[in-house]
Amino acid sequence: xxxxxxxxxxxxxxxxxxxxxxxxxxxxxxxxxxxxxxxxxxxxxxxxxxxxxxxxxxxxxxxxxxxxxxxxxxxxxxxxxxxxxxxxxxxxxxxxxxxxxxxxxxxxxxxxxxxxxxxxxxxxxxxxxxxxxxxxxxxxxxxxxxxxxxxxxxxxxxxxxxxxxxxxxxxxxxxxxxxxxxxxxxxxxxxxxxxxxxxxxxxxxxxxxxxxxxxxxxxxxxxxxxxxxxxxxxxxxxxxxxxxxxxxxxxxxxxxxxxxxxxxxxxxxxxxxxxxxxxxxxxxxxxxxxx
Amino acid sequence: xxxxxxxxxxxxxxxxxxxxxxxxxxxxxxxxxxxxxxxxxxxxxxxxxxxxxxxxxxxxxxxxxxxxxxxxxxxxxxxxxxxxxxxxxxxxxxxxxxxxxxxxxxxxxxxxxxxxxxxxxxxxxxxxxxxxxxxxxxxxxxxxxxxxxxxxxxxxxxxxxxxxxxxxxxxxxxxxxxxxxxxxxxxxxxxxxxxxxxxxxxxxxxxxxxxxxxxxxxxxxxxxxxxxxxxxxxxxxxxxxxxxxxxxxxxxxxxxxxxxxxxxxxxxxxxxxxxxxxxxxxxxxxxxxxx
DNA sequence: TTCTTTTAGAAATATTTGTTTCAGAAATGT
DNA sequence: ACATTTCTGAAACAAATATTTCTAAAAGAA
Numbered sequence: 001x002x003x004x005x006x007x008x009x010x011x012x013x014x015x016x017x018x019x020x021x022x023x024x025x026x027x028x029x030x031x032x033x034x035x036x037x038x039x040x041x042x043x044x045x046x047x048x049x050x051x052x053x054x055x056x057x058x059x060x061x062x063x064x065x066x067x068x069x070x071x072x073x074x075x076x077x078x079x080x081x082x083x084x085x086x087x088x089x090x091x092x093x094x095x096x097x098x099x100x101x102x103x104x105x106x107x108x109x110x111x112x113x114x115x116x117x118x119x120x121x122x123x124x125x126x127x128x129x130x131x132x133x134x135x136x137x138x139x140x141x142x143x144x145x146x147x148x149x150x151x152x153x154x155x156x157x158x159x160x161x162x163x164x165x166x167x168x169x170x171x172x173x174x175x176x177x178x179x180x181x182x183x184x185x186x187x188x189x190x191x192x193x194x195x196x197x198x199x200x201x202x203x204x205x206x207x208x209x210x211x212x213x214x215x216x217x218x219x220x221x222x223x224x225x226x227x228x229x230x231x232x233x234x235x236x237x238x239x240x241x242x243x244x245x246x247x248x249x250x251x252x253x254x255x256x257x258x259x260x261x262x263x264x265x266x267x268x269x270x271x272x273x274x275x276x277x278x279x280x281x282x283x284x285x286x287x288x289x290x291x
Numbered sequence: 292x293x294x295x296x297x298x299x300x301x302x303x304x305x306x307x308x309x310x311x312x313x314x315x316x317x318x319x320x321x322x323x324x325x326x327x328x329x330x331x332x333x334x335x336x337x338x339x340x341x342x343x344x345x346x347x348x349x350x351x352x353x354x355x356x357x358x359x360x361x362x363x364x365x366x367x368x369x370x371x372x373x374x375x376x377x378x379x380x381x382x383x384x385x386x387x388x389x390x391x392x393x394x395x396x397x398x399x400x401x402x403x404x405x406x407x408x409x410x411x412x413x414x415x416x417x418x419x420x421x422x423x424x425x426x427x428x429x430x431x432x433x434x435x436x437x438x439x440x441x442x443x444x445x446x447x448x449x450x451x452x453x454x455x456x457x458x459x460x461x462x463x464x465x466x467x468x469x470x471x472x473x474x475x476x477x478x479x480x481x482x483x484x485x486x487x488x489x490x491x492x493x494x495x496x497x498x499x500x501x502x503x504x505x506x507x508x509x510x511x512x513x514x515x516x517x518x519x520x521x522x523x524x525x526x527x528x529x530x531x532x533x534x535x536x537x538x539x540x541x542x543x544x545x546x547x548x549x550x551x552x553x554x555x556x557x558x559x560x561x562x563x564x565x566x567x568x569x570x571x572x573x574x575x576x577x578x579x580x581x582x
Numbered sequence: 583t584t585c586t587t588t589t590a591g592a593a594a595t596a597t598t599t600g601t602t603t604c605a606g607a608a609a610t611g612t
Numbered sequence: 613a614c615a616t617t618t619c620t621g622a623a624a625c626a627a628a629t630a631t632t633t634c635t636a637a638a639a640g641a642a
Contacts, residue, residue, distance in 0.1 A: 151442045
């Protein structure tokens with residue numbers, strides 16, 4: 001019938017993942033975590049690591065087409081054996097079943113390189129200074145992005161909203177920007193995203209903001225937006241990729257790191273705001289029921 | 292004193308080999324035979340393979356300095372784990388002048404871990420299939436995201452716009468979604484972004500789309516959105532981070548890889564569209580000069 | 583809401599694994 | 613050849629591991 005005898009445990013997990021329950025997925029993820037070695041202990045051990053009960057393990061083993069846990073484990077053992085006896089180290093590829101030349105592997109390599117290079121040249125003190133600025137509740141924060149970096153600005157805004165108030169996302173239409181500048185005060189912070197091709201309007205906005213005594217934080221690429229001249233702090237993220245476009249992965253990573261650090265700085269307040277937000281979402285859901 | 296705790300099982304066998312008896316050597320050689328996988332079964336199994344009795348196994352384990360067989364086996368397991376754990380650049384420190392504990396380094400570690408694990412469980416064939424779907428000009432593509440994954444949907448949309456037409460970004464307000472479903476036709480593709488907490492409305496949209504014969508591509512997290520049940524293809528991206536929020540870095544990375552692959556598939560058309568776009572931007576700029 | 587279905591772990595049970603004991607076999611020395 | 617020592621596995625025992633059953637809790641449907 002549907003003889004699954006030839007599939008690896010990992011493949012079976014992937015195939016059946018959508019049919020697994022919450023606890024089973026938790027377990028599946030633990031097994032995947034450092035596969036396949038993680039599944040070699042006793043059923044008790046693996047259940048404890050995954051924070052599920054042993055019956056859950058048995059149930060999942062059966063869902064995956066095994067007769068019981070020992071059979072699943074035997075499968076894992078023979079996979080280990082096969083892997084270890086294969087001298088061609090297939091352990092140094094991102095997507096193991098794709099060739100080195102597959103875009104999945106090439107892209108991951110590029111991202112990795114970008115990460116390394118970017119982080120090596122970030123000054124932790126400057127990073128800390130930026131975090132301090134963004135955590136300062138007495139300063140209003142304004143966020144703006146260009147055509148391609150718009151999504152990053154958006155992402156940053158959405159997350160920062162939970163952490164603090166006095167936050168403005170500057171609309172994308174540059175015609176309206178002067179209005180936003182009107183509302184900027186000395187000591188405020190303007191977070192600018194600008195990667196090539198750099199936008200002239202952003203440079204102008206930076207100039208205007210600077211002249212009002214606003215502190216500029218800039219996220220840009222390795223070549224540097226012209227706005228860098230006016231920026232107090234700037235992060236130059238590597239954006240090379242095997243693609244016709246640039247990669248925003250590293251920029252997003254730094255951005256998330258900043259968000260995480262700011263959140264830690266303001267933890268008490270953030271916690272309250274998160275709770276309020278949860279409540280609000282619940283209310284909304286309830287409200288919707290009656291529509 | 293004679294703390295043998297740091298030696299591998301193989302080393303211990305070699306060191307003590309001369310003190311072993313006939314039956315024990317027989318056993319030792321079986322273990323060496325295809326080390327270390329051979330020792331991962333039950334004591335019964337290994338005794339049988341070696342044609343010795345189980346007490347012999349226990350005695351040898353003790354001679355080698357273990358408390359009993361399970362302890363020996365645990366040692367073997369951790370050796371396997373060490374051998375198999377993927378050594379892709381487990382890199383000393385990202386930001387060299389910051390301590391290991393600095394959030395810059397911790398975050399980067401987490402991101403790279405996520406990358407590794409996510410890519411390991413992506414099926415390249417599934418990836419290729421997704422690329423093919425998205426490159427197919429006869430299918431319209433619809434893109435939708437939840438509250439937090441909205442920016443990703445946005446990013447994807449912006450870039451895909453350059454590559455092809457018949458592209459719709461579904462508005463964030465879920466009240467309007469039925470209208471979008473009206474425009475979906477059999478064979479169309481719906482790209483869904485949904486990470487926890489999963490949104491009920493997205494599940495509904497997925498159901499509606501599915502019932503109209505639309506192919507679903509889902510980007511979700513390691514726990515899996517409930518919409519996965521309806522998805523033809525889904526990418527489970529690891530999103531753990533040392534933060535109160537989840538990290539979208541890996542999702543973005545996979546997304547960019549997809550974009551890059553689709554772009555390669557459609558290179559001729561893409562090139563033309565890029566050129567047209569450039570021209571349009573120039574025109575806009577020129578136009579502005581006269582305002 | 584209230585009812586039904588699904589899910590998940592505690593507890594009981596069955597099964598297997600690992601250890602100890604012990605007596606006979608093999609090896610070694612005299 | 614005989615005595616002594618060492619080695620080995622059968623069998624009894626102890627200790628886990630694995631499975632099943634069952635109920636409370638959670639999720640979903642009406």
